[in-house]
Amino acid sequence: xxxxxxxxxxxxxxxxxxxxxxxxxxxxxxxxxxxxxxxxxxxxxxxxxxxxxxxxxxxxxxxxxxxxxxxxxxxxxxxxxxxxxxxxxxxxxxxxxxxxxxxxxxxxxxxxxxxxxxxxxxxxxxxxxxxxxxxxxxxxxxxxxxxxxxxxxxxxxxxxxxxxxxxxxxxxxxxxxxxxxxxxxxxxxxxxxxxxxxxxxxxxxxxxxxxxxxxxxxxxxxxxxxxxxxxxxxxxxxxxxxxxxxxxxxxxxxxxxxxxxxxxxxxxxxxxxxxxxxxxxxxxxxxxxxxxxxxxxxxxxxxxxxxxxxxxxxxxxxxxxxxxxxxxxxxxx
Amino acid sequence: xxxxxxxxxxxxxxxxxxxxxxxxxxxxxxxxxxxxxxxxxxxxxxxxxxxxxxxxxxxxxxxxxxxxxxxxxxxxxxxxxxxxxxxxxxxxxxxxxxxxxxxxxxxxxxxxxxxxxxxxxxxxxxxxxxxxxxxxxxxxxxxxxxxxxxxxxxxxxxxxxxxxxxxxxxxxxxxxxxxxxxxxxxxxxxxxxxxxxxxxxxxxxxxxxxxxxxxxxxxxxxxxxxxxxxxxxxxxxxxxxxxxxxxxxxxxxxxxxxxxxxxxxxxxxxxxxxxxxxxxxxxxxxxxxxxxxxxxxxxxxxxxxxxxxxxxxxxxxxxxxxxxxxxxxxxxxxxxxxxxxxxxxxxxxxxxxxxxxxxxxxxxxxxxxxxxxxxxxxxxxxxxxxxxxxxxxxxxxxxxxxxxxxxxxxxxxxxxxxxxxxxxxxxxxxxxxxxxxx
Numbered sequence: 001x002x003x004x005x006x007x008x009x010x011x012x013x014x015x016x017x018x019x020x021x022x023x024x025x026x027x028x029x030x031x032x033x034x035x036x037x038x039x040x041x042x043x044x045x046x047x048x049x050x051x052x053x054x055x056x057x058x059x060x061x062x063x064x065x066x067x068x069x070x071x072x073x074x075x076x077x078x079x080x081x082x083x084x085x086x087x088x089x090x091x092x093x094x095x096x097x098x099x100x101x102x103x104x105x106x107x108x109x110x111x112x113x114x115x116x117x118x119x120x121x122x123x124x125x126x127x128x129x130x131x132x133x134x135x136x137x138x139x140x141x142x143x144x145x146x147x148x149x150x151x152x153x154x155x156x157x158x159x160x161x162x163x164x165x166x167x168x169x170x171x172x173x174x175x176x177x178x179x180x181x182x183x184x185x186x187x188x189x190x191x192x193x194x195x196x197x198x199x200x201x202x203x204x205x206x207x208x209x210x211x212x213x214x215x216x217x218x219x220x221x222x223x224x225x226x227x228x229x230x231x232x233x234x235x236x237x238x239x240x241x242x243x244x245x246x247x248x249x250x251x252x253x254x255x256x257x258x259x260x261x262x263x264x265x266x267x268x269x270x271x272x273x274x275x276x277x278x279x280x281x282x283x284x285x286x287x288x289x290x291x292x293x294x295x296x297x298x299x300x301x302x303x304x305x306x307x308x309x310x311x312x313x314x315x316x317x318x319x320x321x322x323x324x325x326x327x328x329x330x331x332x333x
Numbered sequence: 334x335x336x337x338x339x340x341x342x343x344x345x346x347x348x349x350x351x352x353x354x355x356x357x358x359x360x361x362x363x364x365x366x367x368x369x370x371x372x373x374x375x376x377x378x379x380x381x382x383x384x385x386x387x388x389x390x391x392x393x394x395x396x397x398x399x400x401x402x403x404x405x406x407x408x409x410x411x412x413x414x415x416x417x418x419x420x421x422x423x424x425x426x427x428x429x430x431x432x433x434x435x436x437x438x439x440x441x442x443x444x445x446x447x448x449x450x451x452x453x454x455x456x457x458x459x460x461x462x463x464x465x466x467x468x469x470x471x472x473x474x475x476x477x478x479x480x481x482x483x484x485x486x487x488x489x490x491x492x493x494x495x496x497x498x499x500x501x502x503x504x505x506x507x508x509x510x511x512x513x514x515x516x517x518x519x520x521x522x523x524x525x526x527x528x529x530x531x532x533x534x535x536x537x538x539x540x541x542x543x544x545x546x547x548x549x550x551x552x553x554x555x556x557x558x559x560x561x562x563x564x565x566x567x568x569x570x571x572x573x574x575x576x577x578x579x580x581x582x583x584x585x586x587x588x589x590x591x592x593x594x595x596x597x598x599x600x601x602x603x604x605x606x607x608x609x610x611x612x613x614x615x616x617x618x619x620x621x622x623x624x625x626x627x628x629x630x631x632x633x634x635x636x637x638x639x640x641x642x643x644x645x646x647x648x649x650x651x652x653x654x655x656x657x658x659x660x661x662x663x664x665x666x667x668x669x670x671x672x673x674x675x676x677x678x679x680x681x682x683x684x685x686x687x688x689x690x691x692x693x694x695x696x697x698x699x700x701x702x703x704x705x706x707x708x709x710x711x712x713x714x715x716x717x718x719x720x721x722x723x724x725x726x727x728x729x730x731x732x733x734x735x736x737x738x739x740x741x742x743x744x745x746x747x748x749x750x751x752x753x754x755x756x757x758x759x760x761x762x763x764x765x766x767x768x769x770x771x
Contacts, residue, residue, distance in 0.1 A: 012536070091652055111654035112538035113608030132656070134538025169538060197532040 003300040007119045007126040010135035012176040019144070019177060025296035026145050026289070032069055033291055043072035046302055049097055050106040052078040052129070053114075058263060058287065059129050059139070063106050066294035072103070072302075090117060098122040103302045107131070125301035133167045139262050140173030142293040144181070146286050147217055150258050155182035160212045160253075162188040162243060163221030163270055164232070166195060170262045171221055175201060186211050189243065192232040208243050215253040220245055220261045223270045236269055246272045250280060258282045336360045337754060338376045342384025342715065346391060346705040347684040348692045357389065359711040362754035367707055384715055387748060390687050391703050392424025392712030394694040395665060397489070397514075397568055397592060397640035400426070400457070402448055403441065404433025409645040409732045411448035411457060417643070417665040417731035418455040419758035422747030424712040425456035426643075426665075427698060429489040430467065437462035437473035439481035446482055454757050455750075456712070458484040458700055463502045463513060467491050472498070472505060479509045484698040487514035489568060492550055494520060499554060503563030512564040512590070512697055515554055517575070518616065522546035527656055529602040529617040537605065539655060544572040544623070547616055551575050555582045558589060566697055567591040569642050571616040573626030580635040590697050592638035593627045595664055595671040596737065600624075604737045610651045610658035612737045614644070628679040637693040639686070641668040645733025663733035667724060669716065670743035715749040717760075722746055 003021045005014065032040055048067045052060055060076065067074040079087065088096075090109075094117075097105060104125045107115045112132030119126040130136040148154055159178055165171045165187050178185050185202040187194060188211030198204050205211045212218050223239060233239040250257065259271075259280045267273045276283065337359040344355040344367070354370035358379060366374055395418065401409035411428075418426045428445065430436035436445065442459045449457030461478035463486045465471050475486055486506050493499045493515065502513050523542035528534050530541025551567060555578060558565045567579060570591050579591045596614065601621050604612035612618055630636040644661025651658050669690070676686045695703030701710040724741050726734040750758035 089649070090654055109654070111656040113655045116608050117654055132538050133540075166535075172536070172538060195535055197535050200532060 003304055005301070006304070007115070008137050008297055008301060009115050009119060009126065009128050010176070011137045011140055011173045011180075012135065014177070014180065016180050019181060022141055022293070022296055022300065023145055023148060025300060026141065026292040029295040029299070030289070030292040032295070033288070038069050039071060040069065041071045042299060043067065043070040043302055046072045046103040047075065047101070048072045048104050048106065048298060048302075049075045049077065049100075049102040050129070051093070051097070051108070052076075053109045054130065056108055056129070058290070059108065062287075062290040063129065063294050066291050067298055069291070070295055070299065072298065075102075090114060091121065094118050094121045098124070103305065104298060125305050127297060127301065130169055132169065133172075134169050135173045135176075136169040137173050138290070138294055138297055139170050140177050141297070142286055142290040143174055143219065143260055143262070144177060145289045145293055146260060146282050147258065149285065149289070150282060151216060154178065157183045157216040158186065158214060159183050159217040159219060160186045160188055160215040161219045161221065162208065162211060162245065164193045164223055164227065165189050165198065165221070166193045167224065167227070168221050174219060186215070188212070190233055190239070208245070208249055209252050212245075212249055212253045215257055218245065218250070218253060218257060218259045220259065220271050222262065222264065223266060225266065240269045244268070244270055244272060245275050247274060247278070250275055260286055262286070335754060336376060336379035337382055337711075337751070338374065338379035339382045339384050339389055339713065339715070341370060342387045342389035344389045344705060345683050345687045347688045348391065348704040349706045351705070352684060355389070357705065357713070359713070359751070359754045362711050364705060364707055364709045364711050367705060382715070382749065386717065386719070388683070388716040388718055389705070390714045390716060391691040391705050392750070392752065393422045393669065393690045393714050394425045394427075394698075394700070394702055395423045395641050395643065395668065396427040396638060396694040396698055397594075398426045398428050398643040398665065399431065399645065399661070400428040400445070401645060402432060403444060407647055407732075411445060412452040412454070413730060413732050414643070414645070414665070415449065415452050415454035415457060417663070417729060419750040419752070420730045420747065421665040421667070422669045422714040422716060422750055423455055423665060424714060424750060424752045425458060425700065425702060427458040427460050427484055427694075429460055429487060430462040431490045435462050435467050436460070436478070437465050437467070439474070439477040442478045442481035442483055454752070456700075456752060458482070458698060460485045460487050460489070460514065462486070463488045463493060464498060469494050469498060472501060475506060475509065475511070479511065483511070484700055485512045485514050485566065487516075487568070489514060489516045492516050492518040492520060496553060496557065500557045500561050503557060503561045503565065507563040510699065512566040514566045514568050515550075516568055517547050517550040517554065517570070518542070519546045519549045522549060526617070527613065528605050529619050531602065531620065533602050533605065537608070539605070542617060544574055544619065547572050548574040548578060551578045555587060555589065558582070558587050559585070563588070565589045569594045569597060569616055569640070570627065570636070571597045571619050571623060573623050576626045576630040576635055580630065580633070583635060590637040590693070591630070591635065592640045593631065593636050594640055594642045595668045595675070596662065598624060598627050598631070598675050599671050600737060608655040609737065610653070610655055611662060611735050611739070613655060613658050613660055614642070614662055615660040628675065628681070631685065631689060632679060632681050637689060637697065639668065639672050639689040640694075641665050643731070643733075645731050646735055648734060651735045662735050662737060663729060663731045664736075665731060666729050667736060667738050667743065669747060670745040671738070673718060673745040674743075711751060711754040713751040714747055715751075716745060717748050718745045720744070720746045720748070
């Protein structure tokens with residue numbers, strides 16, 4: 001099964017087969033990071049640009065390490081200006097970057113859909129490293145890889161995702177992919193952060209203990225402390241009284257439950273320290289797997305772009321916006 | 334003196350309960366005779382217009398447009414906007430006050446009217462601001478603007494947050510018989526949303542604004558209307574709940590009218606998919622249930638008016654991330670065919686359609702038109718209901734290009750637009766003989 005996606009904008013609409021190619025490729029790359037000399041020439045001569053409009057430590061470092069372990073040239077741009085302050089428009093940035101002929105662009109942006117915007121306007125693959133409250137596909141892929149390593153499967157697992165579902169791009173990407181792969185998803189959080197529309201996609205509950213009951217996997221989300229004062233919950237203290245994952249809550253899950261957290265953690269807020277550092281925690285495995293997953297994504301997208309430079313977008317690319325494409329063609333013509 | 338004889342067309346004149354073959358004679362800007370097709374007329378001097386196969390309508394009136402002048406001439410001018418209007422079949426438009434400077438003074442009102450006279454295309458009726466600078470704090474000098482020619486008061490684009498100001502606006506405008514036109518949105522509930530709130534906004538990760546934000550504000554203003562008197566016109570209502578609120582208020586005898594845009598009766602939020610900024614507007618596109626409800630509202634008379642909310646923007650304001658994109662689309666050149674299509678789909682008669690696009694706006698604003706009886710002003714729109722064309726934004730007369738209908742096949746086009754007896758628009762490529770003589 002060849003990889004047919006041109007971009008990685010999100011996991012919604014990505015088929016089970018394509019997800020398997022991504023995860024299988026990531027698994028095969030893991031070994032490289034175990035070597036003494038952690039470098040292969042796979043992407044030598046390729047230029048990868050990372051464009052971060054939001055602060056990030058781990059995701060950006062992870063992409064950079066992934067690119068460098070495959071010998072790509074990695075150019076890291078970050079915009080100190082927030083997306084709302086006046087600077088160069090994303091369209092101009094896109095045109096300028098495109099003119100430098102990169103082989104892939106990694107984008108993190110506060111606006112949902114920003115990678116889709118870019119994808120319709122540049123010639124190279126776009127990798128979404130987190131867009132607003134929409135998706136964070138590489139985070140979900142590393143979560144899937146980690147779960148698969150520990151459970152040997154995804155089909156039929158019960159996965160509880162706990163926290164700020166409303167604003168979480170990690171939750172969305174995981175929800176879409178886990179559903180595609182046959183897992184049973186439970187979403188847990190206060191009603192303010194768990195809109196009722198979610199019920200059409202997953203089981204929902206406001207009770208942490210019920211939510212993690214017999215779960216194979218518990219995925220904790222970071223609670224944004226700045227949400228306090230905007231009435232999504234009264235105080236961080238009260239939030240953690242109801243939704244902090246403690247040993248007592250973990251005891252309700254299956255004995256071999258694994259616990260994930262995308263980081264950075266608020267210890268004692270959404271996750272108790274003894275749980276975060278305990279025997280069920282696979283949080284450090286996630287970080288390690290992040291490198292392999294990002295190597296796989298870069299490898300598959302850059303190689304595909306090289307093999308079929310003028311290929312028509314695959315039918316599976318449902319997320320590609322129609323209207324901007326039309327505009328692009330008009331400009332080109 | 335110039336005379337026009339429009340012969341062989343199908344007259345749709347709901348104000349006079351006429352719907353059938355009639356000939357019309359226009360002299361000196363006035364309709365002087367309406368007779369059965371082929372009946373003799375003293376019109377030896379008249380220029381003949383062959384309207385066979387065409388609908389002859391009272392000039393269409395779009396009571397909700399943004400002409401952007403003064404201040405935003407890079408988006409649109411009175412001239413380009415009225416050129417788009419007449420090309421779309423509109424003989425008159427009412428333009429909102431959110432210009433720069435805001436139309437909150439007689440001087441700006443007069444300026445807009447001067448620009449319209451210089452353009453010499455559609456009639457332009459300025460709408461004055463309710464509050465100074467659209468700031469929602471203190472009343473603008475509505476009397477002074479009334480003397481300069483405004484036909485309504487509105488802070489459109491901005492909801493009037495302060496309920497006490499809204500109350501006083503309803504009371505004060507009653508002195509001049511002006512309606513207050515309201516953009517209904519509780520900004521606190523809308524909470525910075527950029528599309529309709531629901532499963533789709535959740536999936537796209539975009540901030541939603543719930544229907545409740547619109548409905549809560551309408552409910553407040555209806556309560557104020559019942560208390561204070563005055564006339565309320567609800568602009569661009571978009572939700573099923575809003576239709577219910579207005580229907581109930583009309584049943585209770587309140588002096589309220591309502592309007593819907595072509596995009597709200599034609600499209601759902603699904604148009605946003607792919608982060609399409611040409612589908613970003615406020616109020617946002619809603620659900621299929623809401624579309625069905627506004628169509629029912631038009632059919633049963635709850636909704637009085639079809640308007641475009643023509644809101645031109647520069648390409649640079651739309652070709653950005655969805656969150657940052659400006660609200661609004663152009664509509665003057667697409668509203669008529671969309672209304673015809675909607676009417677056919679919803680089983681709504683042409684009489685209701687013409688009332689919503691001509692008679693009712695004229696009545697609400699207290700302006701001439703909406704009437705083809707002898708003695709009426711000769712504002713007439715001739716429409717070929719079968720003519721097919723494709724929406725190509727690059728060919729719009731408006732400076733604005735942003736429309737979710739780009740590439741869509743339309744049926745129905747204004748062939749001839751007549752303002753006060755003067756032909757201000759003639760469709761290109763009209764079949765020879767048809768409309769050619771004028």
